[in-house]
Amino acid sequence: MMVKRTSFEGDSCPIARSLEALGDWWSLLIIREALFGVRRFGEFQSKLGMAKNILSVRLRALVDHGILETAPASDGSAYQEYVLTPKGRGTFPILVALRQWSEEFDDHPEEIATILVDRAKGRPVRKLEMRAEDGRLLSPADTTLKPRPARRRRSA
Amino acid sequence: MMVKRTSFEGDSCPIARSLEALGDWWSLLIIREALFGVRRFGEFQSKLGMAKNILSVRLRALVDHGILETAPASDGSAYQEYVLTPKGRGTFPILVALRQWSEEFDDHPEEIATILVDRAKGRPVRKLEMRAEDGRLLSPADTTLKPRPARRRRSA
DNA sequence: CTTGTGTGGTTGCATCATAAAACCAATTGC
């Protein structure tokens, strides 16, 4: 009957495509931990408090998507580690956007334990803002979608 | 046995808290459509191609989370509509971050159909960037987490 | 080398969420 959890893999919308890799309950939290330097299976498992089997599945999926890669060692032991690729580190703005949305709109902000600060000054970071090429600040209404221009062949 | 799909509702991490509301497969896509002006049940259903029962569940959850609200009419008919609240419109940077991540890192960028442009000039918007209070551009490594300062009572 | 312990998983089973399709009531269009 092929009910199959609807994949967005072939979707032409870039948001749907990113959700294909990041859209489940745990992946972004695993990446969050990885950005804090977590690398080992057991460390992910204990910090996130999740079942080992699904952690296993998620780690493999993140590796398959090129978000994590397995590295042979680091402290000399024969075990492997999971480290972020550039693609994985590129999710940082997504995590910041999620964080700022909670900080601004959560119904119980007093339950939020941490704030993201500029390391040099110890002051909160600014809200992410959308700007035009020339630097003008853009609101959602100032933007629109255009069809992607066809990539021209042979350089330019 | 109470296996219960682990809720992040009580979690103190703002990322986990936002995923509580947005972290499933469809919610962000529903919000994406709503940002484009989609308001009616059938319109969501046909544009997203999703099953009506789960659309029904998702819309109710988004209303419960204060992301959508039901409005009585608009074109005079007796049906209701789903419109974004300010909290719902506040997810825009999240969607932009997801979009830009795909644009930058997707393995098949040629399959991405649209680009987000500045309406006035028709030129692509800039990448979201993280800045300090004083305007310095920040990389992930330039940031750190601090415990949230206790809110002081009675104004300031 | 053998035994014990911790790390890094896999397997089995119960439960939950999701998907497709059928069904249905209220609202419209005619």
Add this chain to the structure above:
DNA sequence: GCAATTGGTTTTATGATGCAACCACACAAG
């Protein structure tokens, strides 16, 4: 009034998740 459309709910099948048990390998001690 009658048929089609809208906006759902119900039913049923299957995939995903969660927990606990199990297991292989590395490593350390004796």
